[in-house]
Amino acid sequence: MHPFTYTKASDTREALDSGRRGGRYIAGGTTLVDLMRETVERPETLVDITGLPMRAVTATTHGGLRIGALVSMTEAAAHPRVRALYPVISQSLELSASAQLRNMATIGGNIMQRTRCTYFRDVTAACNKREPGSGCAAREGHNRAHAILGTSDRCVATHPSDVAVAFAALEATVHLLGPDGERRVPFASFLLRPGSTPDREQALRKGELITAVEIPALARPLRSGYLKVRDRQSYEFALTSAAVALHVRGGVIREAKVAAGGVGTVPWKLPAVEEHLVGERPSEALWTAAARTAADGARPLTHNRFKVELLRRTVERQLRIVGGTK
Numbered sequence: 001m002h003p004f005t006y007t008k009a010s011d012t013r014e015a016l017d018s019g020r021r022g023g024r025y026i027a028g029g030t031t032l033v034d035l036m037r038e039t040v041e042r043p044e045t046l047v048d049i050t051g052l053p054m055r056a057v058t059a060t061t062h063g064g065l066r067i068g069a070l071v072s073m074t075e076a077a078a079h080p081r082v083r084a085l086y087p088v089i090s091q092s093l094e095l096s097a098s099a100q101l102r103n104m105a106t107i108g109g110n111i112m113q114r115t116r117c118t119y120f121r122d123v124t125a126a127c128n129k130r131e132p133g134s135g136c137a138a139r140e141g142h143n144r145a146h147a148i149l150g151t152s153d154r155c156v157a158t159h160p161s162d163v164a165v166a167f168a169a170l171e172a173t174v175h176l177l178g179p180d181g182e183r184r185v186p187f188a189s190f191l192l193r194p195g196s197t198p199d200r201e202q203a204l205r206k207g208e209l210i211t212a213v214e215i216p217a218l219a220r221p222l223r224s225g226y227l228k229v230r231d232r233q234s235y236e237f238a239l240t241s242a243a244v245a246l247h248v249r250g251g252v253i254r255e256a257k258v259a260a261g262g263v264g265t266v267p268w269k270l271p272a273v274e275e276h277l278v279g280e281r282p283s284e285a286l287w288t289a290a291a292r293t294a295a296d297g298a299r300p301l302t303h304n305r306f307k308v309e310l311l312r313r314t315v316e317r318q319l320r321i322v323g324g325t326k
């Protein structure tokens with residue numbers, strides 16, 4: 001581990017000042033400390049933000065929900081409003097990591113976590129994300145767990161967060177606070193596809209803090225849920241996953257929100273699947289037909305061709321679980 005200085009911010013202003021001077025925020029530390037031990041990350045100053053007032057889950061005036069950036073994964077999953085209104089969020093969190101990690105880790109840190117690409121974590125391997133211009137060992141290497149959607153010739157790594165898939169499906173907004181004030185970024189533009197700059201992963205400006213994630217008010221009743229397919233039943237990242245939310249009224253699907261994980265360089269929203277569903281009556285045939293579009297545009301690599309069919313089946317199964325069988 002490289003030497004660093006540590007400071008605990010006593011208020012938001014102090015945190016932002018340190019951030020502006022290049023300090024690196026640390027919340028639960030469950031990802032950052034790992035990466036520092038492996039010398040993938042080498043921050044000179046760590047700014048502990050755990051004392052800041054960003055720990056509340058609150059209802060918004062329009063009927064949505066605001067989850068503070070420092071709310072732990074455990075607290076967010078168990079919160080009565082989250083459970084009642086957005087089961088897809090609770091389920092995605094409960095299927096993440098381990099109980100110990102979820103107790104420490106925060107919502108802000110979760111969406112900021114970096115890829116689990118093994119070459120990214122191996123400082124002897126070529127990796128454009130870790131060291132721009134060095135190449136991508138995964139392209140011709142062992143790429144079974146890598147992305148089939150949103151890739152570039154520079155990087156094919158997946159975004160590993162589960163709850164980010166639920167946020168993408170629900171069209172959440174990320175609240176940011178920086179030296180220039182507050183701003184809001186739609187979740188769809190917060191995490192960046194690799195393109196020619198895979199080292200730029202989020203739309204954060206220097207020194208900006210995530211303060212909260214806001215889920216919009218959606219038509220109710222809203223049925224929702226998260227399905228995660230992985231190599232073993234627990235403590236494992238997704239090979240594929242699906243977040244689905246459906247509003248059905250009068251026997252017709254009025255709103256559909258669908259996104260996939262484990263397959264994209266960012267959580268992958270599925271507008272073609274959503275369009276297929278809206279205005280239709282739930283049926284087995286509908287779930288199958290809509291899910292056939294889930295992998296449109298996929299560009300599989302040598303070892304992950306299986307993800308194309310697995311993605312379609314994951315989406316179809318989760319549509320059936322959430323939407324019912326008729």
Ligand SMILES: Cc1cc2nc3c(=O)[nH]c(=O)nc-3n(C[C@H](O)[C@H](O)[C@H](O)COP(=O)(O)OP(=O)(O)OC[C@H]3O[C@@H](n4cnc5c(N)ncnc54)[C@H](O)[C@@H]3O)c2cc1C
Nearest residue numbers: 027028029030031032097105106108109110112161162210
């Ligand atoms: C063994 C293991 C298994 C895991 N399995 C899963 C899994 O199945 N699914 C899943 O989704 N995740 C999984 N994770 C990842 C885990 O969820 C993340 O480590 C955790 O959510 C990160 O939160 P944290 O608060 O500890 O972040 P930290 O490690 O403190 O920070 C992570 C990053 O976020 C930045 N950051 C933190 N808070 C803010 C903020 N408010 N504003 C701006 N920047 C901020 C930090 O600067 C740092 O870059 C796993 C992790 C481990 C170690």
Ligand code: SF4
Nearest residue numbers: 117127128136155156
């Ligand atoms: S896929 Fe991305 S993170 Fe993995 S080695 Fe290639 S450039 Fe690095």
